[in-house]
Amino acid sequence: MISIYKYTEQEIKAIVDSAVILVDSREKENKHITDYFDKKGIKWATTKLDYGDYSIRIESPAAYRDLYLTDIIAIERKANLNEISGNLTHNRERFEAEFERAKGKIYLLLENTNFDDIERGNYTTKFNKKAFRASLTKFEHKYDLHITYMKDTTASGYWIYTTLTGCLIEKLKQGLF
Numbered sequence: 426m427i428s429i430y431k432y433t434e435q436e437i438k439a440i441v442d443s444a445v446i447l448v449d450s451r452e453k454e455n456k457h458i459t460d461y462f463d464k465k466g467i468k469w470a471t472t473k474l475d476y477g478d479y480s481i482r483i484e485s486p487a488a489y490r491d492l493y494l495t496d497i498i499a500i501e502r503k504a505n506l507n508e509i510s511g512n513l514t515h516n517r518e519r520f521e522a523e524f525e526r527a528k529g530k531i532y533l534l535l536e537n538t539n540f541d542d543i544e545r546g547n548y549t550t551k552f553n554k555k556a557f558r559a560s561l562t563k564f565e566h567k568y569d570l571h572i573t574y575m576k577d578t579t580a581s582g583y584w585i586y587t588t589l590t591g592c593l594i595e596k597l598k599q600g601l602f
Contacts, residue, residue, distance in 0.1 A: 449474040461582025497529040506548035
């Protein structure tokens with residue numbers, strides 16, 4: 426791996442502090458997340474993402490181009506098990522195509538649920554529990570997908586921010602930009 430530049434801790438902090446969280450323009454009902462960003466002074470912008478609902482960019486301090494990490498990391502958010510079960514049944518081909526287009530690490534944030542809610546049948550669709558779990562497991566392995574279950578959505582904005590900036594920090598430490 427070729428290292429481009431070795432950043433100092435101070436430079437990394439400055440870059441992370443100036444980073445912008447990207448929110449897909451098609452993302453709906455995410456006010457709890459954008460409110461968190463606003464409350465914490467986190468810069469964010471709405472834009473069309475090719476896949477995922479959230480990513481991150483580094484704004485150029487000069488007249489150069491911004492650096493988009495959309496091909497390195499993205500977060501797909503689902504509001505609840507009903508939404509993801511619809512994606513895995515009625516819209517599966519479209520949903521799977523989105524993961525196939527993804528070029529980097531993709532995370533799936535499932536809100537308003539715990540890991541065991543599928544086994545307990547805590548959703549209103551008729552998706553079989555065993556098929557539901559098997560579909561999620563297939564996606565995890567096939568697309569190297571990391572799934573996070575978030576029962577308390579007040580932490581969603583924090584989780585999105587720390588996941589994206591954590592990736593950015595590691596890439597900067599590796600000297601990849």
